[in-house]
Amino acid sequence: MALITEAEVAVILRCSRSKVKRLRLTGQLIYLVGRPVLVDEADLQAYMDEVKSRKAAQEPPKPVKIEPTPEQLHQEGLRQARIRAQTVWMRRKINSKGK
Numbered sequence: 001m002a003l004i005t006e007a008e009v010a011v012i013l014r015c016s017r018s019k020v021k022r023l024r025l026t027g028q029l030i031y032l033v034g035r036p037v038l039v040d041e042a043d044l045q046a047y048m049d050e051v052k053s054r055k056a057a058q059e060p061p062k063p064v065k066i067e068p069t070p071e072q073l074h075q076e077g078l079r080q081a082r083i084r085a086q087t088v089w090m091r092r093k094i095n096s097k098g099k
Helices: 006-013 019-025 043-059 070-098
Strands: 002-004 038-042
Touching: 002 006, 002 043, 006 019, 006 043, 019 038, 038 043
Parallel strands: none
Antiparallel strands: 002 038
16 A cells, blocks of 8 residues: 655646645545545556546547528528639630630
């Protein structure tokens, strides 16, 4: 049974000491009361395993497909028509310079 301090736990978890304190006070991390507060390495490992299993159990969110409104479809159609008209105009302009 190896005991480590709150500061060492913070280094291992790559978080702040206040985060470790919140974990202790919410009951997520088991500790020994005293000065300094000590945590058993086995309890820390159990906490880390629990967090990993929770993250592994979470499914990634499915992408939500947003259907365009009729107004958006109309605007997109107008935009594409403008682009086609500009392209035709540019081609005619280029062809007329060559003659």
